[in-house]
Every structure is written in structure tokens, then in C-alpha cells.
Amino acid sequence: MHDVAGVVHCHSVYSDGTGTVPQIAAAAEANQLDFVLLTDHDTLEARKRGEERWHGSVLMLVGEEVSPRRENHYLAFGLDEPIDHSGLSPQQIVERVNEAGGFGFLSHPFSVGSQRFSRGAGGMPWRDLDASGYTGVELWSFVTDTGEKLTSIAEAVRFIAMPGRFVDHPPRHNLETWDRLCARRRCVALGGIDAHQIGIRVGGRVPLRLMAYRRSFRFLRTHLLLERPLTRQLEPDREAIYSALRRGRAYIAMDSVAPARGFSFVADGEAPLVMGDEAPAGLPRRLQVKLPQPARVRLMRDGSEVASTFGDGLEHETAEPGVYRVEAYKHARGRERTWILSNPIYLRSD
Numbered sequence: 001m002h003d004v005a006g007v008v009h010c011h012s013v014y015s016d017g018t019g020t021v022p023q024i025a026a027a028a029e030a031n032q033l034d035f036v037l038l039t040d041h042d043t044l045e046a047r048k049r050g051e052e053r054w055h056g057s058v059l060m061l062v063g064e065e066v067s068p069r070r071e072n073h074y075l076a077f078g079l080d081e082p083i084d085h086s087g088l089s090p091q092q093i094v095e096r097v098n099e100a101g102g103f104g105f106l107s108h109p110f111s112v113g114s115q116r117f118s119r120g121a122g123g124m125p126w127r128d129l130d131a132s133g134y135t136g137v138e139l140w141s142f143v144t145d146t147g148e149k150l151t152s153i154a155e156a157v158r159f160i161a162m163p164g165r166f167v168d169h170p171p172r173h174n175l176e177t178w179d180r181l182c183a184r185r186r187c188v189a190l191g192g193i194d195a196h197q198i199g200i201r202v203g204g205r206v207p208l209r210l211m212a213y214r215r216s217f218r219f220l221r222t223h224l225l226l227e228r229p230l231t232r233q234l235e236p237d238r239e240a241i242y243s244a245l246r247r248g249r250a251y252i253a254m255d256s257v258a259p260a261r262g263f264s265f266v267a268d269g270e271a272p273l274v275m276g277d278e279a280p281a282g283l284p285r286r287l288q289v290k291l292p293q294p295a296r297v298r299l300m301r302d303g304s305e306v307a308s309t310f311g312d313g314l315e316h317e318t319a320e321p322g323v324y325r326v327e328a329y330k331h332a333r334g335r336e337r338t339w340i341l342s343n344p345i346y347l348r349s350d
Helices: 023-031 088-099 142-148 153-161 170-182 232-246
Strands: 001-011 035-041 053-055 058-066 074-077 101-108 136-141 188-192 198-202 205-208 220-225 250-254 264-267 276-280 286-299 304-317 323-334 335-342 345-348
Touching: 001 136, 001 188, 023 053, 023 058, 023 345, 035 074, 035 101, 035 286, 053 232, 058 188, 058 232, 074 088, 088 101, 101 250, 136 170, 142 153, 142 264, 170 323, 188 232, 188 250, 220 232, 264 323, 264 345, 286 335
Parallel strands: 001 035, 035 058, 101 136, 136 188, 276 345
Antiparallel strands: 001 220, 053 058, 058 074, 074 101, 198 205, 220 250, 250 335, 264 286, 286 304, 286 323, 323 335, 323 345
């Protein structure tokens, strides 16, 4: 399969970001990304202006962050018009997106707010994780998850100045909650940047900016596994990206720790399975993990470790039902950090 890497959850001048779509695309191209999923708040203006297209070597796709005040934000894709969320419950937001032919992911759904900085104390959570019909969750939100655990001004400065030294793992609560969701239903996980490039825009430039797009795009990425290479044509490539997202043919990687392209997680058998696939349990299968570099790797079943090693691969035979996924860790900048998180292979008992 063809591994493409991109960033998800990005804001432009059409909502509360400071960069234009071409500037964001240039930042992605400088980081050798394949795609960007733009999600401005409550607008599809970039699509209306014809900016959903290839920009050099980067495919820019335009979604929307459906954004009720302070809660129930939803990253929606495949829409032709923005969603009017006035007065809608979380379940109704999902249904409205689905009725419009789209699909979506809960945006920073596990947000709890900041204990140190009162302005964000309430967080921006998703209030109904038991809602049905959503495709998945933003499992690791680079800005929200990190910002909410800051305990001092000094830590905030460190994060802004040297995010690669500060960020190490997603919140354990996020993983535990996701595991519980996956036990009941397929739930695709992606990594989100929530990039805004906070700053002041003057005369088409942003002379004062924090967390520039070009720097933010070095870190947390979502990799998709496509059945064919991208063609540099909008419509087939958009469908290829969206199909991989919907099916869970994806893994999350902190590519600043080490390049992750080439990771794979499969289950062999009469009908081989890849990330996102679901099949009955009971038949013996060999779960195979391959890494592009040696690392500490853990195979998880329903959130608990069933096998681990240090190396560039792992194999484990099983006929047991469970939701199987992979975590990989590498040492970087003085300590161990999460490098790769896979989407699951689901072996169901019925």
C-alpha cells in the first residue's frame, strides 16, 4: 500500500488562523507533506474560492470544524455547504453531517481544560461519546492536549519555543477512553495539530507569530495507506484520502522523533487484514508489525499489552478476540517518546 503523510485540523485566515491557504500549503511542502486537511470554523470558504486543489506537491482538502461555543466541535469532511449547528445536540450534529453526505471526527473530544490557566478551565470536550454515526476521534490533539497539561508560564514558554523537547506522549486518558469505544464499535483515530499560527497579520505578512505552520507541521502527523498512488488530480485523490480515513487505514506518528513512513501492521490468514479491518475471531492469525527503525514496540489487545520487544518488528500468533493495536516508542531529546500509534485490527467474537 502507498503511505502518504499529512496534517489534520488546520485553520486559515478564513476563520481564526493567520495564514492564507497558499501559505499553509507552502509550509506543508517545506515539510515534504502529501496533504493538508483544512478545517476552518463553520466555513468552507476555501473550497468556494477554488483553493481545494493541488498546491505544488501538496493536496489541500477543505473540511469544516463545526464549532458550537466551547464544546462539541466536529471535524467534518465531504461537505458542499457548512453545517448550521444552532441548537443541535452532539448526536444531531453527527446526523446533520451524515445527511449532507459527509463524515467526521470528534475534535479534541477528551478536553478537560487547564487547571493552571483559568481561561481554558472548562475545556472544549465532546459531551456525548456514546453518540452513533461518527467515524472516529482526534485521539491526540497536539495543541489542546499539550496546552491543558501546562502547569506554569515557564512551561508554556518552553512548549512554544521548543515543542519537540516538551511533547512526549498523548494523555493516557485519551487512549483508555478510545480503547473502550473500540471495544463496542469501529472508531478511527487520527492525530490533529489544531494549527492557527497565532500572531498579528499586517500587509499580507505575519511579522509576529507563535507556533508557525512550517514549524508545527514537523511534529504530529496522520499517515494514510492508499491502495494506489495519488494521481495529482483532485477528485480521485480526494476520494482516495477520504476512503482511507473512513476505513481506518491510518496511523499517527510523531515524525519529528524519527521518520515513520514504512510502518505496517497486518494480520495474515486466508484473508489478510490491515489497520481498520474487522473480522471474526477464532481462526489462528499471525499479527505482524514492521517498523522503519528499531524501537520499543508493544502490541495491545483491548488496551492491555500482549507482546513487546525492542527491534524493527514483532510477530504474535493469536485466535483470541480483541481489538489489536500497536504503540512504538523511541528515545529522543533525553527521554522516551511516543513515536507511532496504529489504528486497530478488530477480531470480534460475534
